[in-house]
Amino acid sequence: xxxxxxxxxxxxxxxxLLLSAVLFFSTEALPGDAAGxxxxxxxxxxxxxxxxxxxxxxxxxxxxxxxxxxxALTGDLGRSSAAGRPVAEVLASRFGNSVVLVGLAVAAxxxxxxxxxxxxxxxxxxLGDRLLSSVTVTLIALPEFLVAxxxxxxxxxxxxxxxxxxxxxxxxxxxxxxxxLVLPVTxxxxxxxxxxxxxxxxxxxxxxxSPAIExxxxxxxxxxxxxxxxxxxxxxxxxxxxxxxxxxxxLGGSLVVETLFNYPGVGSELARAVTYRxxxxxxxxxxALAGSALLILFVGDLLAGLLNVRSRPGxxxxxxxxxx
Amino acid sequence: xSNFSRRAFLGFGALTAAGVSGVLTACSSSGAGGDAAGxxxxxxxxxxxxxxxxxxxxxxxxxxxxxxxxxHAPLGAIDAKQPDGVSYGILESIEISDDLTSxxxxxxxxxTFTDGSPVxxxxxxxxxxxxxxxxxxxxxxxxxxxxxxxxxxRLDARTLRLPTAQxxxxxxxxxxxxxxxxxxxxxxxxxxTPSCGPFVIEAFEPGQQTVLRRNPDYxxxxxxxxxxxxxxxxxxxxxxxALREGQADFVSGVSPFNARELAKADGLTVSAGExxxxxxxxxxxxxxxxxFKDERVRRAFRLAVDRxxxxxxxxxxxxxxxxxxxxxxxxxxxxxxxxxxxDPEEAKSLLREAGHExxxxxxxxxxxxxxxxxxxxxxxxxxxxxxxxxxxxELPAGQxxxxxxxxxxxxxxxxYNPSAxxxxxxxxxxxxxxxxxxxxxxxxxAEGDRTAASHKxxxxxxxxxxxxxxxxxxxxxxxxxxVSGVRSLQFPDLSAAELASA
Numbered sequence: 001x002x003x004x005x006x007x008x009x010x011x012x013x014x015x016x017l018l019l020s021a022v023l024f025f026s027t028e029a030l031p032g033d034a035a036g037x038x039x040x041x042x043x044x045x046x047x048x049x050x051x052x053x054x055x056x057x058x059x060x061x062x063x064x065x066x067x068x069x070x071x072a073l074t075g076d077l078g079r080s081s082a083a084g085r086p087v088a089e090v091l092a093s094r095f096g097n098s099v100v101l102v103g104l105a106v107a108a109x110x111x112x113x114x115x116x117x118x119x120x121x122x123x124x125x126x127l128g129d130r131l132l133s134s135v136t137v138t139l140i141a142l143p144e145f146l147v148a149x150x151x152x153x154x155x156x157x158x159x160x161x162x163x164x165x166x167x168x169x170x171x172x173x174x175x176x177x178x179x180x181l182v183l184p185v186t187x188x189x190x191x192x193x194x195x196x197x198x199x200x201x202x203x204x205x206x207x208x209x210s211p212a213i214e215x216x217x218x219x220x221x222x223x224x225x226x227x228x229x230x231x232x233x234x235x236x237x238x239x240x241x242x243x244x245x246x247x248x249x250x251l252g253g254s255l256v257v258e259t260l261f262n263y264p265g266v267g268s269e270l271a272r273a274v275t276y277r278x279x280x281x282x283x284x285x286x287x288a289l290a291g292s293a294l295l296i297l298f299v300g301d302l303l304a305g306l307l308n309v310r311s312r313p314g315x316x317x318x319x320x321x322x323x324x
Numbered sequence: 325x326s327n328f329s330r331r332a333f334l335g336f337g338a339l340t341a342a343g344v345s346g347v348l349t350a351c352s353s354s355g356a357g358g359d360a361a362g363x364x365x366x367x368x369x370x371x372x373x374x375x376x377x378x379x380x381x382x383x384x385x386x387x388x389x390x391x392x393x394x395x396h397a398p399l400g401a402i403d404a405k406q407p408d409g410v411s412y413g414i415l416e417s418i419e420i421s422d423d424l425t426s427x428x429x430x431x432x433x434x435x436t437f438t439d440g441s442p443v444x445x446x447x448x449x450x451x452x453x454x455x456x457x458x459x460x461x462x463x464x465x466x467x468x469x470x471x472x473x474x475x476x477x478r479l480d481a482r483t484l485r486l487p488t489a490q491x492x493x494x495x496x497x498x499x500x501x502x503x504x505x506x507x508x509x510x511x512x513x514x515x516x517t518p519s520c521g522p523f524v525i526e527a528f529e530p531g532q533q534t535v536l537r538r539n540p541d542y543x544x545x546x547x548x549x550x551x552x553x554x555x556x557x558x559x560x561x562x563x564x565x566a567l568r569e570g571q572a573d574f575v576s577g578v579s580p581f582n583a584r585e586l587a588k589a590d591g592l593t594v595s596a597g598e599x600x601x602x603x604x605x606x607x608x609x610x611x612x613x614x615x616f617k618d619e620r621v622r623r624a625f626r627l628a629v630d631r632x633x634x635x636x637x638x639x640x641x642x643x644x645x646x647x648x649x650x651x652x653x654x655x656x657x658x659x660x661x662x663x664x665x666x667d668p669e670e671a672k673s674l675l676r677e678a679g680h681e682x683x684x685x686x687x688x689x690x691x692x693x694x695x696x697x698x699x700x701x702x703x704x705x706x707x708x709x710x711x712x713x714x715x716x717x718e719l720p721a722g723q724x725x726x727x728x729x730x731x732x733x734x735x736x737x738x739x740y741n742p743s744a745x746x747x748x749x750x751x752x753x754x755x756x757x758x759x760x761x762x763x764x765x766x767x768x769x770a771e772g773d774r775t776a777a778s779h780k781x782x783x784x785x786x787x788x789x790x791x792x793x794x795x796x797x798x799x800x801x802x803x804x805x806x807v808s809g810v811r812s813l814q815f816p817d818l819s820a821a822e823l824a825s826a
Binding site for chain 1: 366372373374375376377379382383388459462465527528529530531532533534535555556557558559561562563565566568569571572720721722726
């Protein structure tokens, strides 16, 4: 198990280095630079050249990559070329908001997907399963902006239950305003629930026919106890890995939701930075997102590995104190 | 009512702090009568995410300037109705020497900064030099390009004499368009930086919100609000939602479609900036592209465009028709020029004459100004109707000007200029005869000569220029009916806004 963890850890670090290089050089390769975007249409050529020099856009790319990576390791991600704000400062304020949003959504998805996935998987092929399947397929097929717009129309415009946009007072964090979190979290949950439920269901179906579960059934286990104590532990590993992939993707990828609800997360900031050729910001936010995605996947792998060990029949019996 | 049910639904036992202050506001305003003393205006702008900054010289978004104009007193504002063409703010007057080589700026008496120090000519001079010294964005450096600021001289504590770089008559417009006063020595901008505008910064979170509180020592007497909350809401749809849901009283930058929908809603009003506060949407025909060297091709392209259809279908009427000449609404704009017709037949025959029938052309555009892509789409259709094999290359947001050298090489490209006087913003180098006329229009001693030269230059641009200016686009705002007193300048000026009590 320790070797497994170490191997995964080393892979993650190597992956991180590779990603940092890909990130840096692909943003370098974009046509145009911040000088053009910042200067505006009425700038003279010398004003443009001055801005380019000030932003350090004239050094060779490899030099800048090494400097950038070295600085990044010490926590210095450079400054935004738009207004000179440190990237790390932006990251600190935006990242926490994204973690709150995605954390709540993933927690809700985990609970709901487990309940629905177990219910459907244990009744595979029956009416309940078919109903849940059509609901999940519909959820997967609905574009995110449609779900989000629908929520605004129904829950904000018509019912007046929740604010349509997030307007956090200066200095406040998102968790201090739960009413403004409801709609964005719900939109993310509806967007991810379909896939997650189907993942859990597939794992449950795979496990339900296994000898271990058969044994449990023959021992007279059924219903919630069978699902909770026997099926879930065996089916959890692929479920956790699926959720980890989803959480990693949502962290920077909830752009539609962030935009429509004006939620100050890291995704909309990244999109803005790409639009305005704010290279330092793109690289800094990208690096942080890549790092946290790898971390989440790494933790997901470790948990799944642990569960796999536990759920292997031999290990199970050893854990129970049995002899083989 | 919806607020109440929302709170009840969430089961919040205690009133939030905002709720309490709302109740207090209601009490005080009912005591004061109609004028809602203690009112807070919530205004939403697109903002710029985390790139928003209090340093308005480098802040790239409209919100940065809107905020700065509420905190730092402006020298004045362009106002065609005034005898000088400008209305004064912190300045009392701008006198111009007869030979147009020196300007004398005089400050109002006994104006102070928030730290108690008086506003002096030294502060004024620093304010004018700061855009260059602090490496401001090009649009903030208009004054530095036209005046010799190094040679400026203080005549007394309130008076400053500025020599011009070349003789110019339009210096008042340049000085009053967007210059604000900051304290001498200011190089960094924080909420604590001394200022002399109508409001002071209570709190600032880039990309989220700015809380402004009334400056009790402000020299002007037309400030009615106690607080302004500037909300950053990036998406136009989300801004419209914020207004509909009562989360904002005023929103700036409303899309044409949303403007039409919001105008129909009860209790909401849509307003648009009026000339000269409109941006010119232009399509530039690159003269190094062979067919455009022929004047007849350029005229054909201009005649092919159906301008009224653009105003009607792209902007739902909320735009001004253009006549291929910039700076609509400024005093020197030649209203006597014949309005360009939509004449596809004439366009066809001109193209035939020039031997460029069925010429291929690609128009490049991006969503940099409201309706730019939609207008470009119509222009391409118009050109196809006269036999040109036109196609549209649509770039994603932020790309059009990102590589400016590449942009300048495009054969046919969309662009825009924010509201600015024609003569001072004319880029020389394309037509020497027009350049000469523009120089005269800026520097001739007699006003009649200047106007004549300007009109002649505009006439030549109309005749043979390489820009199609089909439409002038205002910034469209929307607000609840309780809001009044917002001035639609280049950007909305909220300093004199009022909020009626419910």
